[in-house]
Amino acid sequence: MTSFFERITNRSAKIDSLLCVGLDPHRNELESLGVTSTSSDSEVAAAALSFCCSIIDATRPYAVAYKPNAAFFECLGSPGHSTLLQVVQHIGGDIPVLLDCKRGDIGSTAAAYAVASYDKLLATGVTLSPLMGYDSVSPFLTGDYAGKGGAFVLCKTSNPGSSEILSGCFEKIARLASDWSLQANGGDSSKEPCLGLVVGATDPDALKRSRKAAPGLWLLSPGVGAQGGDLDAACEAGLDASGGKMLIPVSRGISRAEDRGEKARELRDNINGARRRVVEGRGGGDEIEAFQRDFIDFSLEMGVLKFGTFTLKSGRESPYFFNAGLFSTGGALFKLGRAYAASIMSSVLSPSPSTVSFDVIFGPAYKGISLGAVVAAALYSDFGVDVGFAYNRKEAKDHGEGGVLVGASMEGKRVLVVDDVISAGTAIRESHSMLTSIPGCSPVGVSIALDRAEKRSLSDPASAVQAVARDLGIPVVSIVALRQLFGYLRTEGKFEDGVVEAVTKYRDAYGVD
Numbered sequence: 001m002t003s004f005f006e007r008i009t010n011r012s013a014k015i016d017s018l019l020c021v022g023l024d025p026h027r028n029e030l031e032s033l034g035v036t037s038t039s040s041d042s043e044v045a046a047a048a049l050s051f052c053c054s055i056i057d058a059t060r061p062y063a064v065a066y067k068p069n070a071a072f073f074e075c076l077g078s079p080g081h082s083t084l085l086q087v088v089q090h091i092g093g094d095i096p097v098l099l100d101c102k103r104g105d106i107g108s109t110a111a112a113y114a115v116a117s118y119d120k121l122l123a124t125g126v127t128l129s130p131l132m133g134y135d136s137v138s139p140f141l142t143g144d145y146a147g148k149g150g151a152f153v154l155c156k157t158s159n160p161g162s163s164e165i166l167s168g169c170f171e172k173i174a175r176l177a178s179d180w181s182l183q184a185n186g187g188d189s190s191k192e193p194c195l196g197l198v199v200g201a202t203d204p205d206a207l208k209r210s211r212k213a214a215p216g217l218w219l220l221s222p223g224v225g226a227q228g229g230d231l232d233a234a235c236e237a238g239l240d241a242s243g244g245k246m247l248i249p250v251s252r253g254i255s256r257a258e259d260r261g262e263k264a265r266e267l268r269d270n271i272n273g274a275r276r277r278v279v280e281g282r283g284g285g286d287e288i289e290a291f292q293r294d295f296i297d298f299s300l301e302m303g304v305l306k307f308g309t310f311t312l313k314s315g316r317e318s319p320y321f322f323n324a325g326l327f328s329t330g331g332a333l334f335k336l337g338r339a340y341a342a343s344i345m346s347s348v349l350s351p352s353p354s355t356v357s358f359d360v361i362f363g364p365a366y367k368g369i370s371l372g373a374v375v376a377a378a379l380y381s382d383f384g385v386d387v388g389f390a391y392n393r394k395e396a397k398d399h400g401e402g403g404v405l406v407g408a409s410m411e412g413k414r415v416l417v418v419d420d421v422i423s424a425g426t427a428i429r430e431s432h433s434m435l436t437s438i439p440g441c442s443p444v445g446v447s448i449a450l451d452r453a454e455k456r457s458l459s460d461p462a463s464a465v466q467a468v469a470r471d472l473g474i475p476v477v478s479i480v481a482l483r484q485l486f487g488y489l490r491t492e493g494k495f496e497d498g499v500v501e502a503v504t505k506y507r508d509a510y511g512v513d
């Protein structure tokens, strides 16, 4: 079973977007569909359905989730209720549906609201008020909905009136939501949190302080567009350390655009641009961390990273080559494991400083076997994170226990695949399909050493790494990306004559950033 926030995380990585498309059929926006002041509820509901379906059809490639606001359907009585269900069905099962209903009531009533939202309206997640405490929120997260449902609780909303009460308590709400999430997850901090926070894009200071109070939670940040929130300022304040965990919902900013698909694409791109600037500004772009510098230095020392002219399997002439097989001493493998572990712990695969979102590391034969082993050991020694380790044989054993899988059981487990470099992505895709054939096993991410940030073919704008993340719907994290490697070596003057030009030319021809 995949929870609401796991689905959000996966889809966000898959389509490289943080945009959530709001579905708010304001009556005055339905006039072009024939609605007048005398239209009946049924007539308005029919127009609302066509309004929402046309937005969905135009924006599907860019939407991490859809957020229908219950108010605009409930105000139409029973035709509105069935329209909302039809809208959710039109979205289909692939894209999460966040029902914006802002419920909050005593436990037994909240339980009925949970049935209404999840079972009757088929929502994947909801928005809730936290003001009545954990017992008013838990029915959406536990019992029948454990490991499945998820909710954004109101923390610091985007409206002017939010300063009257929420200004004084939003940090407390942010901290409480982290605690409640852990409680609902049975105290298991390795699980993806099941709560997020609504913090308006109209208040960057509150966004910054909420992010600090709840570093591992997703933020839903409405207010960009019709409410005047500043996208860059909001992203700067609200994105997490790796430039993610923030959904930007936009309703009227899209529904009122002449070309809604184009507007959604533009918003997705603007958000990603802001994201890149923020990550770069925080040192996640060309700037690199100590573990990345060490990794590059010892890769050069070991001859793992070489510059020259190399013909790749794809036929391309590359000015550099990375051969992880040359990490061939105990010391180098030790350092390598630590670099992988540090990159995993500073990525989306680590929801908090001491937890990870996977149970087992899988190292695909052959290179992945030693890599997976040293990464599992380094996660334990450096971060106290003790996960399972498994690998496969290329040929099944015909004696002993037989079979191709060795090590920790992966049945019912979340698995991280560890490999060196993704070229075409074939090996990772094979591992993924093998893992998904194991009962209950879900591959949740891939960890690699170097992201070459290179297009597989000139007809697909995505890099091989981005295509794996997009097609498999899981994040791929690397110790370093080419731009960081290149930036560091250039700053340090570690290139020989002609290499900067050759790498620049190669990046211009095949690079994605």
Ligand SMILES: O=c1ccn([C@@H]2O[C@H](COP(=O)(O)O)[C@@H](O)[C@H]2O)c(=O)[nH]1
Residues within 6 Å of the ligand: 022, 024, 069, 100, 156, 157, 158, 159, 198, 199, 200, 222, 223, 224, 225, 226, 227, 249, 250, 251, 252, 253
């Ligand atoms: O703090 C909040 C919480 C929820 N909303 C809802 O989001 C959309 C915003 O619509 P826009 O047209 O993009 O302004 C709407 O459904 C609100 O009810 C919010 O705005 N602020």
